[in-house]
Amino acid sequence: MNRLLATASPRALAALAGLFVVLLVAPAFLSGYLIAVMIVILSLAYVGQAWNIMLGFAGQLSIGHALYFGLGAYIAAAGYVKFGLSPWIGLIGGVVAAAIAGAFIGALGFRFRIGGVYFALLTIAFAECTRILFDHIAWLGGSAGLFLPVASRDTNDLWTLRGAPVMFYYVWLVLTAGLFVLCRALLASRLGFYWLAIREDEEAARAVGIDSFRYKMFAVMLSAALTSVAGVIHAFYFNNLFPETTFSVGRSIELLLGPIIGGVGTLFGPILGAFVLTSLSESMTVLAEHIQLGSKAVDGIKQVFYGLIVILIVLFQRRGLWPWLSRLLGFGR
Amino acid sequence: MSVLEVETLSKRFRGLQAVKSVSFAVPEHAIVALIGPNGAGKTTIFNLIAGVFPLDEGSIRLDGRPIHGLPPDKVCRAGIARTFQLVRPFAGLTVEDNAVIGALRAAPDVAAARAVAHEVLGRIGLLDRRNQRAASLTLPDRKRLEVARALATRPRLLLLDEVMAGLRPTETDQMVAFFRAINRELGITILLIEHVMRAVMALAQHVIVLNHGEKICEGTPESVVRDPAVLACYLGEEAV
């Protein structure tokens, strides 16, 4: 499954290139609301791809990616609020912190041979501890939150990420497309082959000379670092951060729904999953607003819906929607 | 000149002394067979050489350099490739990918690795099936694939663990011919564990016999097969 999709057929790539062009010009035709929805889709597509690297490539399930997300968000935000640093500078700090955290957790898991569900619990434990810790860091606002000053939404300043949603739309588009290209290049490289081998059979991989620890660590650190970038953009888009929502298990789960639905370990899965999830959930919200349910109830119904989708996918389309869709569209083999 | 030198190798698992002070050498370009009844310690010795377990006593040298204590991936990078008793190809990947992954060990990039992979697959007769998933191959073909993958790493020494098991006589003969060819043409040194005597007699230049973790005899295949101690351990004391 994996290699076939990494070297996606020319038809699939052509379709994707066409999609990219469409997305480039789309903001000219979309309402403010739809642009916001697209931002959600693109950000989930980005972060889903980043998460996918850890499970799809290194074979470790992480339900604590909110940790890296939060580190990126808080470090960049603090850099701006406290020191006037551009988010792109703060991003470097976030990426380094996330990579170190990822390396630490990954090393613990690999060295002590913790896999599967136990490793997932380890990741949750670290994310939750960080969440509670940040609740107590008054300098960063504690549980009351950290707020970024909002100048105006009229002028777009890319350097400080102050501006209209359209600016963020393009930032996310570039990030998502860029990450896709990166993942594809990685999978076609020596590294990609090694990752596939490790995922198939780690001991056999070692028997042909692959230093599995090193390559698993790289996947983990890469996944963490890329996720932290999403946190940075998120912080500057919403302009407020709370440990409660930034580091929560709910956030971690939100990050991984796209890949799960679209197909873990595939290139297109996270993108497809983000699209399906968001469009269906937004449709539901619109529907619910028409029927005039309270907003809290709408939230709850969204969650029920997310849960049901995952259940259906796990029971009936375990590999996600992409393998099925690609066969349908005649893309893959 | 010896490619592999094993000296007074010992390994204990809790109460069981699996390998007791075994010493032997594998000369360059040779094909050496390690035989003995089940439980004699043959696969344990392979696992010790391949770095899967640490040894208790003794030393293992490859081209004079000690390799005991190295983890499996470093052992491979030092120049030893192995196959597994229970075949382990990368089941979800294609035949070609399996070989490419092996070839990446010595090749500078993916394109070069692919060329090496094709060459090896051609040699062993799997090139026409290179896009098939490994899991869908028959057992003999999966064995061939594992050998191809090991060979693609360009090893100094090839460790074959019961690679003939489960093969029909004609398939066995084909494998024997293949190993003879790579030994002759590529100069690859081979150490193999075998139960299939047909293969041992046809392939091995030198045979080492183990029983209960100890070396009890070594020599040419013909002399070993007639040795009383060897007959006793296979057929029982009374038969000799």
Added chain:
Amino acid sequence: MPFEVFLNQTASGLLTGLVYGLSALGLSVIFGVVRIVNFAHGEMMVVAMYIALLLFQWLGLEPLLAVVPVAAILFLVGYGLQAGIINRLIDVPDTMQFLLLAAVGIVLTAGCMVIFGPDARNVTLPYSYDSVEVGALLIDKPRLLAGAAALIISALLFLFFRFTRTGKQIRACADNIAGARVVGLNVKRLYAISFGIGSMCIGAAGSIILMLVDVHPYLAGQYTLLAFVIVIVGGMGSHAGALLGGVLIGVSEALAGLLLQPSLKTVFSYAILILVLLFRPQGLLGRRA
């Protein structure tokens, strides 16, 4: 700090720990037999709490007595869940089972949110504020009753597994599934019963713990993690381990709340989880896998 405070807090933690232990026992039974990690554990417990709440509001049935109907309801839920959905997932990789149950949990929590709203609710009993003197200790009456109830139920469960026919059959499945099939045990049915029993423990624990805490939909996550910490510390699949782990965690939580800040006591539990996963993953009483 006066020694009595310390002692009281320990006793309090011990009793709460017994209830935690009962809930963890549910997790352990399921894992030990069906080999599935029930990530919807906390959510099922919260559902049980809400059911007990409703029984109290509609029928005036106090939580201690509601244990029986709530446990029965949860037994059926668990049985149904296993027979209907989870049976399809026996041979599927860990991560998929995990995700399925996590999703079930999400649905349950969100369902509670929609039906009951986010506000915390509780149950006030005539003896909610009474204390009992046990030697030098001063213990809350609800907590004493809760701990005692948990202990009694655990003991009954122990007797069930030891001495009844079904109990022994379930233990056979846990021990050697192929062997169990070979001697003609209906493994699918026993799996479902085991999941039912595990859920029953969760139900009982939920009903009991309503005497001690307020219920709100987002309590679930914390209870799931707590049960996991306990089972990992005590040893996955070990019943005595679950109770022992429960008591240990209950006491350490109580003391951490006393000596550190109360809000950090969860961090303490997580720290224990991390340490155990690293240094003794089989837990105190578990078997090395």
